Structures are given as C-alpha cells and as structure tokens.
Amino acid sequence: MIDNESTLQTGVGRIPNSVFPYLANKRDLGIHTETFTDGIIDLIEKGVITCRKKSLHQGKIVSSFCMGTNASMIMLTIIRSSNFVRVTTSMIRM
Secondary structure: OOOOOOEEOOOOOHHHHHHHHHHOOOOOEEEEEEEEEHHHHHHHHOOOEOOOOOOOOOOOEEEEEEEOOOOHHHHHHHHHHOOOEEEOOOOOOO
8 A cells, every 4th residue: 555655644543553564674764743752763764764765855754743652752852853754834935
C-alpha cells in the first residue's frame, strides 16, 4: 500500500503508531504532516525517513507541531540540531 519514496501524512493515536513498525523495510519516505510523533523517530534513526524524494520541501520533514512521550528528548534534539525538520504554523503554499 505504501511504496518506497512515498510522502506520508500521519495522525495521532494508536492507528498511526501501529503502522510505523511495518514501514521499517521501506526506503526514502517523506513526512509532510500536522503532527510529528514518537513513531517517526524510529524510522528516522533507521534511515527509512529521508525526505529525499519529496517534491515539496525536499529533504525536510514538515510539521505544524510535535507531540511526544518516551522519546521526547530525542525528538527535541532532532528538531533543534538539524535542518531536517521544519515546524511551521501553516502548510499553505502561496
């Protein structure tokens, strides 16, 4: 259902978080979503999420806000120490 190089929009809750482990064998996924969650972190660390093939904001995760639990410190480190994540209040392109 989800091809390599796809760009995903994920939500919050059990359903999106239950899907993330099944994406571990994918390559070059992108994220363009409202919510950056813990489930995304594992896929970044495994090299699954690279955002290399996105047509909009290539090379960046785009999110409106972040929500985490166990991995919150890792999430903050990723967001603060790299240009890989772009947190924006609006994803409307003019």
